[in-house]
Amino acid sequence: MKSTALNLSLVLPLLFASCKQETKETAAAPTTTIPLDGYFTSTAPANPQPIHLVRTTSKPGDTVTVSGLVMGRETPFVDGRAAFVLGDPTKITSCDKMPGEDHCKTPWDACCDTPEAKKENTATIQIVGADNRVVKQSIKGQKGLKELSAVTLTGTVDKASTPEALIINATAMHVGE
Secondary structure (H helix, E strand, O other): HHHHHHHHHHHHHHHHHHHHHHHHHHHOOOOOOOOOOHHEEEOOOOOOOOOOHHHHHHOOOOOEEEEEEEEOOOOOOOOOOEEEEEEOOOOOHHHHOOOOOOOOOHHHOOOOOOEEEHHOEEEEEEOOOOOOOOOOOOOHHHHHOOOOOOOOEEEEEEOOOOOOOEEEEEEEEEEOO
């Protein structure tokens, strides 16, 4: 009986501690949503650079301006998040621009290009909230943004960005024709 009581006295505080810790972590995970309209501009930011150049010349914290098309993946938008993949159409080609490939269901995936070419010529674009987390709402459809939309944007290279994986936190974005 004493050993059971002793075992319970050792185990119960651990159980309560783990419950408290779980509650604390759950409370710390905010549900970030913000109005996305303020990120879109009626005119394109000036002097955009190609993605492949920004990838090799920028570092986290730099302000950059790039342009491209929403392309490079079969699903370029992240479900439930303000994030998407932007591709450099001078280096990778959507299937609708390939002769005889106009029947492709997902021309934005650039499936005729190599995985290496897509990796080197795409960037992840995201909108982050004040907590530096990607906003938890879809950006697809905002101001007409969809697969193969032309986008020019200014933003800051994210601290997690590397030369192999360019991540830009957009601050101003223009969706063209």
